Amino acid sequence: MDVNEFAANYYRKRKDTDSLKWDALKERYGDENLLPLWVADTEFSVPDAVQQALQTKIKQGIFGYSLVPEDYFSTYENWQKRHHQQTFAKEWLFFSTGVVQALYDLVDCFTEKGEAILIQPPVYYPFFNVIQDKKRQLVTSDLISGPNNYRMDFADLEKKIKKYQVKLSILCSPHNPVGRVWKSEELRTYLNICTKNNVLVIADEIHSDLILPGNQFVSAAEIAKEEGVLENVVICNAPSKTFNLASLLNAHIWIPHVKQRESYQNWCQENRHTENSSLGQIAAQAAYQSGDQWLNNFLALVTQNYNWIKEQLYQYIPQIEVTDLQGTYLLWLDLRKWIPPEKVKYYIQDQAKLAVDFGEWFSTETKGFIRINLATSLANLRLVVKCLVEVNKMVKFEENYSKSNKRRHYKNE
Numbered sequence: 001m002d003v004n005e006f007a008a009n010y011y012r013k014r015k016d017t018d019s020l021k022w023d024a025l026k027e028r029y030g031d032e033n034l035l036p037l038w039v040a041d042t043e044f045s046v047p048d049a050v051q052q053a054l055q056t057k058i059k060q061g062i063f064g065y066s067l068v069p070e071d072y073f074s075t076y077e078n079w080q081k082r083h084h085q086q087t088f089a090k091e092w093l094f095f096s097t098g099v100v101q102a103l104y105d106l107v108d109c110f111t112e113k114g115e116a117i118l119i120q121p122p123v124y125y126p127f128f129n130v131i132q133d134k135k136r137q138l139v140t141s142d143l144i145s146g147p148n149n150y151r152m153d154f155a156d157l158e159k160k161i162k163k164y165q166v167k168l169s170i171l172c173s174p175h176n177p178v179g180r181v182w183k184s185e186e187l188r189t190y191l192n193i194c195t196k197n198n199v200l201v202i203a204d205e206i207h208s209d210l211i212l213p214g215n216q217f218v219s220a221a222e223i224a225k226e227e228g229v230l231e232n233v234v235i236c237n238a239p240s241k242t243f244n245l246a247s248l249l250n251a252h253i254w255i256p257h258v259k260q261r262e263s264y265q266n267w268c269q270e271n272r273h274t275e276n277s278s279l280g281q282i283a284a285q286a287a288y289q290s291g292d293q294w295l296n297n298f299l300a301l302v303t304q305n306y307n308w309i310k311e312q313l314y315q316y317i318p319q320i321e322v323t324d325l326q327g328t329y330l331l332w333l334d335l336r337k338w339i340p341p342e343k344v345k346y347y348i349q350d351q352a353k354l355a356v357d358f359g360e361w362f363s364t365e366t367k368g369f370i371r372i373n374l375a376t377s378l379a380n381l382r383l384v385v386k387c388l389v390e391v392n393k394m395v396k397f398e399e400n401y402s403k404s405n406k407r408r409h410y411k412n413e
């Protein structure tokens with residue numbers, strides 16, 4: 001199946017299906033007539049095997065308390081070996097209803113109120129929320145930008161860790177929104193700095209299966225194993241981004257060290273008695289078992305969309321800087337050389353009619369950027385480019401108008 005066949009077979013219209021992305025536009029953006037390119041889910045239906053597995057369960061018609069399917073772990077283990085040549089151990093695994101929920105729980109479990117937690121903006125905004133909501137101290141070490149992407153600022157990271165006595169650091173790997181797939185050496189340096197300073201690392205690896213050609217994902221657990229510091233990492237991941245299963249509420253927390261596991265189990269005893277999501281686990285297992293080809297096709301589509309829109313923007317609005325996309329399906333665009341940051345909402349939302357994630361949601365330093373979701377049809381992306389090209393005419397007109405106005409003022413002075 002080529003990319004076009006995949007799109008034709010799996011693309012679904014989601015408007016009026018109680019989709020957060022499509023049906024909450026009025027509530028979230030104040031305008032229901034926008035093309036949604038925001039929240040990180042996709043317009044593509046799940047692999048056939050997942051639908052079949054769910055249908056079998058639904059036909060049975062019983063949704064009582066359930067056990068984790070017997071082969072769940074071995075199926076996942078094989079998936080990990082096939083895709084990332086890495087191994088996690090069964091006893092490390094805990095389930096959660098979502099990675100964001102897991103972050104709230106882990107922060108609660110492994111830190112006290114007022115203790116410092118470090119993140120690397122621009123970054124997925126719930127990382128800020130969890131630290132603030134849990135009344136911990138927010139410490140940031142900004143990523144360094146340029147030329148086409150971002151890197152970690154290790155000197156600043158270490159300085160901040162020491163200065164604020166950071167207890168925990170949340171790593172986004174691959175990184176949302178900048179699309180970096182961290183290299184082994186980057187992870188090693190990051191982990192060594194954290195370990196040296198007794199900082200526990202929670203690695204959010206939810207995008208780990210969404211890797212574009214030419215890049216290789218490595219789990220922080222793999223590097224920690226090589227460095228002999230497994231006690232210093234906890235990994236969160238899930239099948240939800242990979243296979244578009246977010247609302248089935250099945251995510252993984254992997255805690256390699258026995259002492260940390262005991263702490264988490266004790267914490268759960270006091271705070272968390274959530275049952276497993278049976279449908280979520282059935283879907284995940286079927287996806288891990290039989291979703292390889294679907295994922296290949298999906299990644300080919302994301303790659304095609306990325307190359308296409310990059311080319312189009314370069315051709316028609318070269319002032320927009322397109323960040324290199326190594327992983328995820330979320331593209332980070334710097335509009336600052338094109339339009340003033342304070343006018344991004346006006347041009348992008350009010351005029352182009354696009355619902356995007358705004359740069360300032362991810363960092364106070366990135367107003368003037370937007371994040372757009374590429375996991376959609378080429379037809380939708382054509383519309384995006386068409387709307388941006390129209391807006392560009394307005395931008396040019398207004399620039400010329402204000403220039404000629406300035407000239408007039410000058411003459412009159």
Ligand SMILES: Cc1ncc(COP(=O)(O)O)c(C=O)c1O
Binds near residue numbers: 040098206207
């Ligand atoms: C880095 C990252 N973590 C977590 C999530 C959300 O995970 P969940 O739906 O499992 O809470 C997202 C969704 O976009 C994400 O990008």
